[in-house]
Amino acid sequence: MDFTLTEEQQLLKDSVTRFLGDTYDFAARTTILATPEGQSAAVWAGFADLGLLGLPFSETDGGFGGGAVEIMLVMEAMGRALVVEPYLAEIVLTGAILRHAASVEQRAALIPALAAGECRMAFAHADPEARWHLAHVGTHAARVRGGYKITGEKVHVPFGAQAHRLIVSARTSGLIGARTGIGLFLVEADAPGVTRIEHRTQDGARIADITLSDVFVPDEAVLGDTAGALPAIERAYDEVIAALASEAFGVMDEAVSMTVEYLKTRQQFGVAIGSFQALQHRAAEMFVVLEEARSMAAYATMALSETDAAARSCAISAVKAHIACAARFIGQQAIQLHGGIGVTMEYKVGHLFKRLTVIEQQFGDRDHHLDLLANAESLLESL
Amino acid sequence: MDLRFTGEEQAFRAEVRAFIRAHLPAGFSQKLKQGRKLTRDEQTEWTRILHAKGWSAPHWPVEWGGTGWDPVKQMIFRDEIQQFPAPELLSFGVSMVGPVIYTFGSEAQKKRFLPRILTLEDWWCQGFSEPGAGSDLAALKTRATREGEHYILDGQKTWTTLAQHADWIFVLARTDPAAKKQQGISFLLVDMKSLGVTLRPIEMIDGSHEINEIFFDSVRVPVENLVGEENKGWDYAKFLLGNERHGQARIGLVKARLRRIRELAAGVPDGGRPLLENHTFRRKLAALEIQAKALEMTLFRVVADERDHEKGKPNPATSILKIRGSELQQATTELLMEVIGPAACLHHDDAGPEGYDWARGSMASYFNLRKLSIYGGSNEIQRTIIAKQILGL
Numbered sequence: 217m218d219f220t221l222t223e224e225q226q227l228l229k230d231s232v233t234r235f236l237g238d239t240y241d242f243a244a245r246t247t248i249l250a251t252p253e254g255q256s257a258a259v260w261a262g263f264a265d266l267g268l269l270g271l272p273f274s275e276t277d278g279g280f281g282g283g284a285v286e287i288m289l290v291m292e293a294m295g296r297a298l299v300v301e302p303y304l305a306e307i308v309l310t311g312a313i314l315r316h317a318a319s320v321e322q323r324a325a326l327i328p329a330l331a332a333g334e335c336r337m338a339f340a341h342a343d344p345e346a347r348w349h350l351a352h353v354g355t356h357a358a359r360v361r362g363g364y365k366i367t368g369e370k371v372h373v374p375f376g377a378q379a380h381r382l383i384v385s386a387r388t389s390g391l392i393g394a395r396t397g398i399g400l401f402l403v404e405a406d407a408p409g410v411t412r413i414e415h416r417t418q419d420g421a422r423i424a425d426i427t428l429s430d431v432f433v434p435d436e437a438v439l440g441d442t443a444g445a446l447p448a449i450e451r452a453y454d455e456v457i458a459a460l461a462s463e464a465f466g467v468m469d470e471a472v473s474m475t476v477e478y479l480k481t482r483q484q485f486g487v488a489i490g491s492f493q494a495l496q497h498r499a500a501e502m503f504v505v506l507e508e509a510r511s512m513a514a515y516a517t518m519a520l521s522e523t524d525a526a527a528r529s530c531a532i533s534a535v536k537a538h539i540a541c542a543a544r545f546i547g548q549q550a551i552q553l554h555g556g557i558g559v560t561m562e563y564k565v566g567h568l569f570k571r572l573t574v575i576e577q578q579f580g581d582r583d584h585h586l587d588l589l590a591n592a593e594s595l596l597e598s599l
Numbered sequence: 600m601d602l603r604f605t606g607e608e609q610a611f612r613a614e615v616r617a618f619i620r621a622h623l624p625a626g627f628s629q630k631l632k633q634g635r636k637l638t639r640d641e642q643t644e645w646t647r648i649l650h651a652k653g654w655s656a657p658h659w660p661v662e663w664g665g666t667g668w669d670p671v672k673q674m675i676f677r678d679e680i681q682q683f684p685a686p687e688l689l690s691f692g693v694s695m696v697g698p699v700i701y702t703f704g705s706e707a708q709k710k711r712f713l714p715r716i717l718t719l720e721d722w723w724c725q726g727f728s729e730p731g732a733g734s735d736l737a738a739l740k741t742r743a744t745r746e747g748e749h750y751i752l753d754g755q756k757t758w759t760t761l762a763q764h765a766d767w768i769f770v771l772a773r774t775d776p777a778a779k780k781q782q783g784i785s786f787l788l789v790d791m792k793s794l795g796v797t798l799r800p801i802e803m804i805d806g807s808h809e810i811n812e813i814f815f816d817s818v819r820v821p822v823e824n825l826v827g828e829e830n831k832g833w834d835y836a837k838f839l840l841g842n843e844r845h846g847q848a849r850i851g852l853v854k855a856r857l858r859r860i861r862e863l864a865a866g867v868p869d870g871g872r873p874l875l876e877n878h879t880f881r882r883k884l885a886a887l888e889i890q891a892k893a894l895e896m897t898l899f900r901v902v903a904d905e906r907d908h909e910k911g912k913p914n915p916a917t918s919i920l921k922i923r924g925s926e927l928q929q930a931t932t933e934l935l936m937e938v939i940g941p942a943a944c945l946h947h948d949d950a951g952p953e954g955y956d957w958a959r960g961s962m963a964s965y966f967n968l969r970k971l972s973i974y975g976g977s978n979e980i981q982r983t984i985i986a987k988q989i990l991g992l
């Protein structure tokens with residue numbers, strides 16, 4: 217058991233933190249949010265220069281061979297700075313789909329451009345009726361000469377309206393909800409039959425609802441097995457949840473630091489409010505919850521190397537359920553202990569709270585993951 | 600002991616409900632369900648509809664336009680308004696400054712201000728809090744210096760709710776700088792159009808414009824706008840804050856939201872089944888319904904106590920209503936957001952397709968209602984009141 221970072225990992229952590237410290241303070245973020253795109257091309261290029269965009273990909277695919285620990289470090293820093301750029305959705309999630317489902321040739325064709333920040337990609341998976349059930353795929357892929365025609369609706373695709381290419385999950389056989397019969401298809405975002413509508417989300421990100429009607433996809437653009445993509449999808453979601461847990465930890469860490477600082481400086485009744493025991497105990501509880509969240513983020517990171525998929529998914533569900541709870545408690549208390557200033561737009565703590573609230577919901581809320589866990593083996597016996 | 604409402608009370612409830620149904624302008628209810636704010640004109644329109652019926656200040660003395668209803672009927676009225684939901688009366692005039700004026704104000708002040716509150720001809724706002732004086736209200740620094748027939752008002756107020764609509768503001772200001780904290784404060788009525796009053800909007804985390812900062816720069820306030828005696832303002836402020844005995848629970852809003860949650864859950868798909876069939880979800884909803892019942896029964900006890908006993912000092916048990924009422928409102932917005940699921944994350948201002956109308960505003964309301972445990976005496980302060988004033992700790 218070893219929780220210390222290697223020299224390279226420490227270096228990575230420092231360089232990301234420094235980069236975000238220099239370019240991504242709260243004012244800079246506010247400016248980025250107000251742009252029409254809601255993200256910054258310059259920041260993305262900066263990520264590319266730092267090697268972050270290629271981080272999770274193997275060197276043979278044109279990446280930097282980083283693993284779960286490296287992603288954990290990056291996501292923590294992104295959380296503290298409340299980065300809105302879709303690193304999580306694009307590099308971690310869509311990247312995982314490429315890593316786990318694409319062929320060597322496809323990876324060679326796609327990953328270098330993704331890692332350079334030149335080709336922006338999104339994974340379009342969620343069905344309007346799915347809530348968070350991954351096998352609930354209603355989009356349909358019909359066999360035609362030389363390829364497939366895809367028809368269906370995808371919702372809440374992170375930054376999906378700005379992507380150049382989409383990876384779309386679609387059913388080649390089976391009923392909605394069946395574990396087999398799901399394939400993955402690479403779709404040019406401007407292909408005939410693709411319509412995209414962009415929305416803002418409550419934490420400042422962008423998502424798209426995407427309609428596909430008879431969109432032709434050639435055989436070369438099928439990723440992997442046309443009926444057996446679900447395990448790769450599940451693995452990709454496990455990876456993104458682990459990364460999300462680290463981001464959540466970063467956001468919570470920042471919220472706790474800001475709150476503790478505020479308790480030390482805000483004066484009421486002639487003393488710093490941090491001298492009131494009721495608030496000391498609350499802050500102490502926030503700290504306890506934060507440390508547990510850090511532990512669970514580490515547990516998630518570790519679980520990703522588990523080869524038994526069921527055990528891995530159990531561990532990840534446990535982490536998501538736990539993190540959702542922690543995020544709610546810390547977010548709410550950070551606001552409460554700030555008093556009125558906590559509910560204002562001009563102060564960062566409210567934005568941390570909003571991001572934490574969206575994190576609770578992303579990729580399955582607490583109840584969803586508790587249900588999954590409750591229907592599985594005991595966590596103690598699995599990992 | 601009989602916990603049921605009398606036949607007369609039930610008939611009264613039916614009368615209030617029928618009145619709201621018949622007279623509430625179209626669209627108001629839908630707006631409120633989605634956590635959206637009414638415009639100034641809409642609030643005024645509704646207040647005047649209630650006023651025409653004689654219901655725009657139920658708890659006031661009859662001679663000033665009140666209804667003569669006992670506390671139970673007042674509670675039923677409020678409950679029906681909240682459950683419908685219809686707009687609640689604007690508290691700053693009717694519940695805050697109005698009672699101060701009819702209890703401590705001069706005859707001239709009563710005649711001048713009270714009728715205009717009933718019709719919302721004057722929109723009032725509350726100028727108590729300052730940047731350095733929140734929970735510790737007595738630390739306020741705004742000063743009013745007597746100069747002939749005027750006070751000269753200098754200072755800053757903050758978090759002032761809906762001041763952007765206000766015609767008048769009631770202000771706590773220091774008139775005796777030498778006196779200690781609670782002493783030396785006076786209660787002044789200030790025309791928002793006075794020279795030297797400026798307002799800066801504060802954007803809330805849900806993007807709404809609900810609160811403001813207000814700056815007073817040598818504002819001349821006629822001496823006739825002092826309420827009661829100079830330097831006695833703290834007593835009037837305490838009266839004002841303790842006056843709203845049972846308005847804080849807002850249980851009607853909670854019940855309305857719980858009903859909406861149940862309705863939505865019947866239609867929300869959860870991987871092939873409606874969410875309402877999910878046992879985990881049903882248990883959560885049941886747990887909140889239990890809490891709502893516990894709060895409502897507690898409210899009934901406080902209200903009955905008020906009816907059966909002389910109106911005396913503010914009842915510290917109202918702190919229970921404030922704590923649980925705010926917590927339960929917050930908990931129901933959490934569940935509303937959870938029911939809606941992924942679509943709850945959509946920003947409420949986005950035009951978007953009509954299809955998301957059902958989801959609109961749930962997360963924004965959740966953000967916005969964090970204020971409930973902060974204002975009106977934070978929940979920490981309320982717990983201190985219970986510990987000190989009830990438990991004697």
Ligand SMILES: Cc1cc2nc3c(=O)[nH]c(=O)nc-3n(C[C@H](O)[C@H](O)[C@H](O)COP(=O)(O)OP(=O)(O)OC[C@H]3O[C@@H](n4cnc5c(N)ncnc54)[C@H](O)[C@@H]3O)c2cc1C
Nearest residue numbers: 552553555556725727728733734758759760970974977979
């Ligand atoms: C949306 C909104 C609307 C408002 N509208 C109005 C209005 O119209 N008019 C008006 O005058 N004011 C208004 N207020 C102000 C409100 O009353 C204050 O925000 C409130 O009194 C808390 O003060 P504060 O924000 O300065 O927080 P602080 O007093 O600084 O409190 C910060 C934290 O410390 C805690 N705390 C403080 N003292 C103690 C203690 N002794 N023991 C334990 N904990 C303590 C608080 O509970 C809180 O958690 C509004 C506030 C909000 C958020």
